Amino acid sequence: MQHGKYRFxxxxxxxxxxxxxxxxxxxxxxxxxxxxTDWTGLSPDFKMVGFANYQRMFEDEIFWKSLQHSxxxxxxxxxxxxxxxxxxxxxxxxGGRARKSAAVTGVRGSxxxxxxxxxxxxxxxxxxxxxxxxxxxxxxxxxxxxxxxxGLDGFQPSWLGDPDYALWAIMAVLVWSTVGxxxxxxxxxxxxxxxxxxxxxxxxxxxxxxxxxxxTLPLLWDTVQSGWIYMGILAxxxxxxxxxxxxxxxxxxxxxxxxxxxLYIYQSAFRDANAAYATTIGxxxxxxxxxxxxxxxxxxxxxxxEY
Amino acid sequence: xxTTDTPPAEVTGNRPPAVTKTNGAPPAKQKREGSVLNVxxxxxxxLWAFMVVMPLLWAVMTSFKTDADIFGSPWKLPDSLHFxxxxxxxxxxxxxxxxxxxVVVVGFSLVGTLILGSMAAYVLARFTFPGNRFLxxxxxGGMSFPIMLALVPLFFVMQNMSLLNTIPGxxxxxxxxxxxxxxxxxxxFFRTLPTSVAEAAFVDGASHTRTFFQIMLPMAKPGLISVGxxxxxxxxxxxxxxxxxxxxxxxxxxxxxxxxxxxxQGYKGDWSGLFAGLVMAMLPVLAAYIIFQRQxxxxxxxxxxx
Numbered sequence: 001m002q003h004g005k006y007r008f009x010x011x012x013x014x015x016x017x018x019x020x021x022x023x024x025x026x027x028x029x030x031x032x033x034x035x036x037t038d039w040t041g042l043s044p045d046f047k048m049v050g051f052a053n054y055q056r057m058f059e060d061e062i063f064w065k066s067l068q069h070s071x072x073x074x075x076x077x078x079x080x081x082x083x084x085x086x087x088x089x090x091x092x093x094x095g096g097r098a099r100k101s102a103a104v105t106g107v108r109g110s111x112x113x114x115x116x117x118x119x120x121x122x123x124x125x126x127x128x129x130x131x132x133x134x135x136x137x138x139x140x141x142x143x144x145x146x147x148x149x150x151g152l153d154g155f156q157p158s159w160l161g162d163p164d165y166a167l168w169a170i171m172a173v174l175v176w177s178t179v180g181x182x183x184x185x186x187x188x189x190x191x192x193x194x195x196x197x198x199x200x201x202x203x204x205x206x207x208x209x210x211x212x213x214x215x216t217l218p219l220l221w222d223t224v225q226s227g228w229i230y231m232g233i234l235a236x237x238x239x240x241x242x243x244x245x246x247x248x249x250x251x252x253x254x255x256x257x258x259x260x261x262x263l264y265i266y267q268s269a270f271r272d273a274n275a276a277y278a279t280t281i282g283x284x285x286x287x288x289x290x291x292x293x294x295x296x297x298x299x300x301x302x303x304x305x306e307y
Numbered sequence: 308x309x310t311t312d313t314p315p316a317e318v319t320g321n322r323p324p325a326v327t328k329t330n331g332a333p334p335a336k337q338k339r340e341g342s343v344l345n346v347x348x349x350x351x352x353x354l355w356a357f358m359v360v361m362p363l364l365w366a367v368m369t370s371f372k373t374d375a376d377i378f379g380s381p382w383k384l385p386d387s388l389h390f391x392x393x394x395x396x397x398x399x400x401x402x403x404x405x406x407x408x409x410v411v412v413v414g415f416s417l418v419g420t421l422i423l424g425s426m427a428a429y430v431l432a433r434f435t436f437p438g439n440r441f442l443x444x445x446x447x448g449g450m451s452f453p454i455m456l457a458l459v460p461l462f463f464v465m466q467n468m469s470l471l472n473t474i475p476g477x478x479x480x481x482x483x484x485x486x487x488x489x490x491x492x493x494x495x496f497f498r499t500l501p502t503s504v505a506e507a508a509f510v511d512g513a514s515h516t517r518t519f520f521q522i523m524l525p526m527a528k529p530g531l532i533s534v535g536x537x538x539x540x541x542x543x544x545x546x547x548x549x550x551x552x553x554x555x556x557x558x559x560x561x562x563x564x565x566x567x568x569x570x571x572q573g574y575k576g577d578w579s580g581l582f583a584g585l586v587m588a589m590l591p592v593l594a595a596y597i598i599f600q601r602q603x604x605x606x607x608x609x610x611x612x613x
Contacts, residue, residue, distance in 0.1 A: 004514070004515060005434065005436075005515070006436070008430075008434075008514075008515035008516065009430050009434055009436055011516075012426040012427065012429065012430045012516075012519075013426070013427055013430050013442070015423055015426070016423040016424065016426060016427040016486060016490075017427065017442070019423065019479060019482060019483045019486070020445075020446065020449070020483055020486050022464070022483070023461060023464075023479060023480055023483035023484070024449050024457060024483050024484065024486075024487075025445070025449075026460075026464065027457035027458070027459075027460040027461040027464060028452060028456065028457045030460035030464075031456050031457055031459060031460050034459070034460060041459075041462075041463060084355075087348075087351070088351070088352060088355060091348050091349075091351070091352055092352070107348075107349060107352065112356070113352055113356055114604075115597070115600060116356045116359055116360055117355065117356065117359055118596070118603075118604065119359055119360070119363060119593065119596070120359060121540075121607065122540060122592050122593060122595075122596040122603065123544070123589055123592065123593070124543070124544035124546065124561070124562045124565075124588065124592075125544060125546055125562075126544070126546045126562040126563075126565060126566055127562070127565065127585055127588055127589055129566075130565060130566065130569050130581075130585060131362055131366055131585065132362070133569070135362060135365075139378075140377075140378045140379070142362075142365055142382065145382055146382065149382070176358070176359070179355070180359065181607065181608075184604050184607075184608055185608045188604075188608050229451075233450075233451055236453060237453060237454060237455070238454060238455075238545075238546065238547040238548075241455065241546075241547050242546040242547060245546075245550070246546075246566050246569075261453075261455075262453065262455040262547075265455045265456070265458075265459065266455065266458075266551065269458075269459040269462070270462070270551070275459050275460075275463070278459045279456065279459050279460070282453065282455060282456030282459065283456065285453045285455065285456060286452065286453055286456055289451065289452070289453050293451060
């Protein structure tokens, strides 16, 4: 298959590569370069300023707050989401009581759960954010009215308007919208674990906890690890930006209590007309992302189990 | 996941829990394991299902209520079905335009992504040439970098090319940012296809290009469907890219338009219209998901399991 091979390769790669280079690679390289300039984004003139932007960033209180929130997102969101998803997936697939013909099955209605849990995944994150923004409405939102209905009249927080609750309220929405995807993902992984393993464990008298930690989790580890990275990138990326941008007061408020790095980049570039500084924060976000990936790879390294 | 040799399409989906044909042997121990635990776990499953389905039903219900009812009694059923909310949202609140814009943008982006992505993936998967590995990692590296970092310079790149706030510009950006995952997924897929068919076609005198379009693409159909569903949902639901790069009110896509509608509520106060708009945007995707449930789930999870 040598005839005209290189002409073909070049012909097929040219269009996708050009598009990718112009719209993705080139802006990334430019972004790092701009972080050393004083470019505002409004005028084409700029000059090199060395590390001035970085110096300014390290003294910027809002940056530190945003960084803190982003780190909280990237640590907590995968942990909470994946734990919930693992629990649900385990219940759905192998948590069922022994029935007549099968020693190991899922709970009753597992098919329904898998379909229903997946709903949020197909919805736009902006629709989800708007729905919950409304539900969090302090005076006549669905959540506070429900709290009042079950007798919690005294506990009526203003959720998104309260610096103590706002960030948690937003994180809860991200958990709500992502758990279903991982339930289905882990279910697919669990379905490929041979049933004999569970049956053997049951015969040896293992309970569900032992079964989960000794059989399911080790055999599912690869999937958990890729899910972890996926969720972390999501918590630092477009989805986190969307919920904070749509739901929070300000956005980023109240009192910067919900500001995260992607939002602060956006605001610096397009609200404060300070493009160079925005790219500097972007570089910080890149560092956080790479650190996260490195940590997950390191913590997640285990011997691969063949079965 | 390397450890499975069954394609994910077959292990996912809505099929009844696998039933093993062993002699059963219900262990006596399990009975004792405590019904407390059972009640707790089942309770959690039901609770989560309730928490997922409830907000959606609530939104549908609310879209049929009057503004006064929405605020007065958020949990009460509507007194009568106010369909006028829907027609108001569709025409007055420009939902029809947002729908049309989204359909156009996503339609072109999806086709472009699949064509360009499969071309690049095919070459990277099937041909050895210097720089192959480098290009592959260049493409898939895009999956993990924070897009927001690139968006700041990209805004000005697009401005200089007069592509900012235009539909073609948005389409090109959608394609470019969908390429990393598409190339990653399809490269893995093309590697699994047998080489003999392509070689036979080549021996029979078909050119590389013809072999690709007439032999390989049809063979790659399952992979194209999976990655197509993935990209469709991603592009249909996209919020960040249009928010930054497409600020012209006439060219708003659905996700943006809805948020705009919500922001403007402060002045006009048409909350029932907003809910009608939300549900309108939600239902087609949900309906499509319920119908193509198996394919959607397989398409979305296959990438992570590879």
